[in-house]
Amino acid sequence: MLSIHNISKQYAQHTALNKVSIEVKSGQIFGLLGPNGAGKTSLIRIINQITAPDKGEIYFNGQKLNQSHISQIGYLPEERGLYKKMDIGEQMIYLARLKGLSRADATSKIKYWFTKMEMEGWWKKKVEDLSKGMQQKVQFIAAVMHQPDLIILDEPFSGFDPVNAEIIKNEILTLQRNGSNIIISTHRMESVETLCQHIVILNKGHKILDGNIHHIRNSYRNGSFRIVLNKPLREISFNDFDIIGWVALNENYQFTIKLKNNATINQALMALIPLAQIIGIEEFIPSMNDIFIEKVNQNTPVYAKSVFNN
Amino acid sequence: MRKVFLIISREYLNRVQKKSFLVLTFLLPTLIIGMYASIFLIFKTGDSQLKQIEIIDRSGIFKNEFKNQQNLEFKIINNSLASAKQKLIEQKETFLLFIDSNYAKSGKVEVLSQNKPSLNLVMDIESQMENILQNRRLLAAGIDTSVLNKVKAQVNINAKQISDEGEKNTSIGATAVIGFTSSFLIYMALFIYGAQVMRGVIEEKTNRIVEVIVSSVKPFQLMLGKILGIGAVGLTQFLLWIVLSTSLMSAASYVLVNDGENIKDKIIQKTNQNNGYKQANETSPNQITDMLNATDTIDFGYIITCFLFYFIGGYLIYSALFAAVGSAVDNETETQQFMLPITLPLIFTFIIGVNLIVNNPNSALAFWLSIIPFTSPVAMMIRIPFGVPAWQLALSVTLLIVGFLFTTWVASRIYRVGILMYGKKTSYKELVKWFFYKE
Numbered sequence: 085m086l087s088i089h090n091i092s093k094q095y096a097q098h099t100a101l102n103k104v105s106i107e108v109k110s111g112q113i114f115g116l117l118g119p120n121g122a123g124k125t126s127l128i129r130i131i132n133q134i135t136a137p138d139k140g141e142i143y144f145n146g147q148k149l150n151q152s153h154i155s156q157i158g159y160l161p162e163e164r165g166l167y168k169k170m171d172i173g174e175q176m177i178y179l180a181r182l183k184g185l186s187r188a189d190a191t192s193k194i195k196y197w198f199t200k201m202e203m204e205g206w207w208k209k210k211v212e213d214l215s216k217g218m219q220q221k222v223q224f225i226a227a228v229m230h231q232p233d234l235i236i237l238d239e240p241f242s243g244f245d246p247v248n249a250e251i252i253k254n255e256i257l258t259l260q261r262n263g264s265n266i267i268i269s270t271h272r273m274e275s276v277e278t279l280c281q282h283i284v285i286l287n288k289g290h291k292i293l294d295g296n297i298h299h300i301r302n303s304y305r306n307g308s309f310r311i312v313l314n315k316p317l318r319e320i321s322f323n324d325f326d327i328i329g330w331v332a333l334n335e336n337y338q339f340t341i342k343l344k345n346n347a348t349i350n351q352a353l354m355a356l357i358p359l360a361q362i363i364g365i366e367e368f369i370p371s372m373n374d375i376f377i378e379k380v381n382q383n384t385p386v387y388a389k390s391v392f393n394n
Numbered sequence: 395m396r397k398v399f400l401i402i403s404r405e406y407l408n409r410v411q412k413k414s415f416l417v418l419t420f421l422l423p424t425l426i427i428g429m430y431a432s433i434f435l436i437f438k439t440g441d442s443q444l445k446q447i448e449i450i451d452r453s454g455i456f457k458n459e460f461k462n463q464q465n466l467e468f469k470i471i472n473n474s475l476a477s478a479k480q481k482l483i484e485q486k487e488t489f490l491l492f493i494d495s496n497y498a499k500s501g502k503v504e505v506l507s508q509n510k511p512s513l514n515l516v517m518d519i520e521s522q523m524e525n526i527l528q529n530r531r532l533l534a535a536g537i538d539t540s541v542l543n544k545v546k547a548q549v550n551i552n553a554k555q556i557s558d559e560g561e562k563n564t565s566i567g568a569t570a571v572i573g574f575t576s577s578f579l580i581y582m583a584l585f586i587y588g589a590q591v592m593r594g595v596i597e598e599k600t601n602r603i604v605e606v607i608v609s610s611v612k613p614f615q616l617m618l619g620k621i622l623g624i625g626a627v628g629l630t631q632f633l634l635w636i637v638l639s640t641s642l643m644s645a646a647s648y649v650l651v652n653d654g655e656n657i658k659d660k661i662i663q664k665t666n667q668n669n670g671y672k673q674a675n676e677t678s679p680n681q682i683t684d685m686l687n688a689t690d691t692i693d694f695g696y697i698i699t700c701f702l703f704y705f706i707g708g709y710l711i712y713s714a715l716f717a718a719v720g721s722a723v724d725n726e727t728e729t730q731q732f733m734l735p736i737t738l739p740l741i742f743t744f745i746i747g748v749n750l751i752v753n754n755p756n757s758a759l760a761f762w763l764s765i766i767p768f769t770s771p772v773a774m775m776i777r778i779p780f781g782v783p784a785w786q787l788a789l790s791v792t793l794l795i796v797g798f799l800f801t802t803w804v805a806s807r808i809y810r811v812g813i814l815m816y817g818k819k820t821s822y823k824e825l826v827k828w829f830f831y832k833e
Contacts (some may be wrong), residue, residue, distance in 0.1 A: 096827055132609040134814070138832060159609040162818060163604030170408065182610035185832055226606065 085110045085265050086131070086234060091140035093126050100126035100290040101137070108234075108267065108282075113260055115280035115297070116269040117372075119380050122286040122359035124269045125162065128236055129269075132159050145233070155184035159234035162269070164223050166211045172222055173207035176229065179386045183230045190229075197225045201251075216243050225253060228259060235259060237269045241275060253279065273372040283372070285379055293379050301369050304378075307343035307350070308368035312336050324351045336363050397755045398619045404625025405594070410630060419449040419631055424637040430643065431563075445515065446488040450478060452495035459526040466518060482508055484807065491519060569779040570752050576701045577775040581744045583735070584708050584771065587628040588716040590731065594620050595720030595813070604813045612808035618802075621713045622644075628709060629702075636698075700778050700787075708771025711801050712736065718805035721812030722820045745771040747776045755780040765790050767797025 086108040093101040094196035101123045108114045118124050129135045131142060133154065142149040144156070167175055173194065178208040180190035198204055205390045211219060228235055240256070241249045256279060260266055270276060271385055276283060276297070283300065285293040293300065308328070316337050317327065343352060349367075356362065370378075397422035409415055448471045451457060471478060478490050494502035505511050505519065513736055536574050595617075598604040605618055719732040743763050751760040756778045763773035764782070770790045774782070811828035812820070 095831070129814070134605070134613075136607050136832070153608055157609070159606065161602070161605040161609070163602045163605060165600075167597075167601060167603060178400070178404055179606065179610070182397055182607065223606075258494075 085145055086129075086267075087143040087211060088131075089141045089143070091127065091130060091137045091142070093123075093135070093137050098102070099289045101130075101286075103134060103140070104286065104289070104291050105140075106291065106294065109267060110265060110283045111263070111267060113256065113261070113266045113279050115283035116286070117271075117276065117283055117376060118286035120281055123287075123289045124286055125238070127286070128161075128238060128267075128269060131236065132235075151326065154241060155230065156233040158183075158227040160227035160232065160237045162242070164220075166222060166226075167200060168212045168221060169210060171207070172209050172211060172214075174244045175211070176222070176226060179226045180230055183232075185230055193229050193231070194225070196287075197229050200224065203329055210246075215274050217245060219253075220244055221248065224255070228255075228264075234265050234267070236269075237271045239271070240268060241270065273376060276372050285376065286297065287380050293375075297372070300375065301372070304370040305367065307347075309341050309343075309349060309360065310338055310364075310368055311352075311356065311365045312338045312364040313356065313360040314357040314363060317356075317359060320331050320359075321351070322355050323347075324355060340368065352389055398622070400534055401564050401611070401616060401619025402623040402626065404628075405620050406626050407626065409590075409627045415627070417630070419829070420638065421632050423642055425641060427642040444487075447491055447495070447519070448478060448481075448488060449491045450475060450566045451493045453493050454498035455497060455530065456493060456523065456526055459529075460522055463518065479506060482506060488514070501675055559655070572588040573755075573776040573779040574696065574748065574752060576697065576778075577744070577747055577772050580701070580705050580708055580771050580775055581740060583628055583705055584712045584740060585633070586625055587709055590624050590627075590711045590718035592662045592716035593726065594624065595717050596723065596726055596729075596811070598726060598827065599721065599816075601662040607814065613813060614806045617717050617809050621710065621717060621802075623715065625706065625709050628705070632702075632705070634742055642744070697778060701775060702792070703791065704771040704775055707767075707791075707798055710798040711767060711771075712740070713795070714798070714802040714805035716823075718808040718812065720824060722815075724817065728819070740772060741768075743772045747773055753775045765793060767801075768795045770794055807831075 088106040090105055091101050092099070092103055094382045098363075101149075104123070104127065106123065106127075116124050116127070126135070130137050133149065133151070138267070143222045144153045147153070165173075170178075171368070176186060176192045176194045179196065181187060185193070198206065203218075203221065206214070206218075206222075211222070214222070224240065227237065237256070244252060253275065255265060256268075266280060268276070278296060280297050283293070283297050295303075312333060314336050316330075317339065323344070325343045327343040328342050330337055333337075341352060343349065347389060349365075353365070381385055445466055446461075447466055447468050449460065449468060449704075450471060450473070462468060466755070473481075475492060478492075482488060482490055488507070489511055490506040490508060492504045494500055497503065503523070505516065523751070529539060529542070535541065538562075550566060598616075604616070612621075715736050719736065721727055722732060723729050743751050746759070746763065750757065751763070751773060754760060760773065762778060763769045764777050764786070770793070774787075778787075807829045808825055811831055818824075
């Protein structure tokens, strides 16, 4: 639904984006990841038409991105806020009308969301009277109330307590079920794992990883398992696997093993069963966090590496 | 365009509904009218009562030379000072003028009374005494009063402007006052409303709401909406002031003066009367009456039109610059370094204007200051009541429009980058860089 072709953006001497191409498919929650200064915000601002790219094109549902798409995009910026002295209800209507809604339409949609989020009494309140978490809720609604086709959420969970973060997470999933396409940019890898189907990692203006999150994680599997046994295994070597490490867990022992060559986990288990009781077993799949760190570090440019080596 | 209108209406309604706006809008005219009314009341009531002034002249210099005025009656008495004082306690409206026997040397004169004498009363007596003394000294020097009266010259230039419609009475004083006042109002308004634009931009930036808004509208639309919205607030305030002042003024004069005379006539009458005791029946025009008469000849419609144009034009130029400054900083304390070059031409023109343009409204300096867009709103308004050639006005107006289009363009290029830059200390170099950023 969103095709980004060879986008480049230069700020004076600094290249924010270098020939980045991304394809966001319909119905997905799309994770846009990357360390600070990777170019995420630049890219998001380009999609929102806040700034224009130096080179490259963006297609929104097959059409070249233009002003008419503004009303079909909802945006929750990382740096976000509201008018402190304005009534919340009026403020929401104002923001909705800027997105192209009529006053009546805006009012009914906002009322719907206020009821849904249990905020009915807030209409006449001023933003300065709300807690930070409450303000975040209002901002979230402002980003999604006009039922946009594409919702871009930059760090949507920052400022929320775990209870409200869960509420927002469920709302995001509901929006997806109702047909919205969602791009999330966040540093919280655990929420990426639970929400996103597809991710892209940007680093220093380049795309360094792009793919389905399950495929990516699977591709990083290296035949490691965590096995919990009731006895220690010391000084034993096996044909099919190496013991990488172990820790004591209460009365049990957790071993991390890595399969050798073409060995299967069944072969490893057959070797272990005679020696001890197997309490638990789990394949070790690298977390997004691990993948992120590995990917970003291996892409450290040459000049930065030489600094470390010296 | 619909979105710009939305922004304008938010900026406008939000400010107009504030208490501070209402207070300022209604308080100022009330204060001005109150001031006028109290001046009028002083003129009307303060001096209408007849006051008896008893004179004990021990020096014998002033004798019967005092002349009665409309509200002053002089009476020479020969009582002793003590008995005259005794009498004062019984009569409230009587004043005792005691002139020492050794007046010529000591210059000792006293006014004794139960009530404190008004400043006017003392000034009237002083002026009469000065006159009497002067005449005596002239006589003593061998100059006859009749000769003196012939010699006495009173020059009062009646300035007339020749135009197609014939001759018009003008008063340099009135013209200068009007020019100065309107120029001062513009000067103040540019600062007040320009600063409001700047504060509004900083508020949106520090609030971080700006990124949400520019995802719906172009930064230029946001800037334009804010400038026009606040400008409309300024216009509303000015119009309300004009309407309120004039209606309150006419209401006040209706209440205070029911016999058809107005404050102006009252003041003319009063000044003539002060003037008139010398040349009893001769009504000589003086500056104040002249000025008040000349206000009738000034074309207020023309001046108000010019005023509104230069207010709007100047406001658009300066508010765009103020908006650019607001976008470049994170809080108000950082604005100082950018404010100086913006405000300098205004302050310079105003100071120059007060001293030089009023004195010489057609000088080369006055001409250039009233042509350059950054200074013309203040400088031209001083010149307009004196009459400005049509081609100069046309040139100034054209350049002001070109100037505001240009500054708005420059400001918007800085603004669009500035509003999205957080936590960075901005330098002039940085601003130039922003200006050259591509869209």
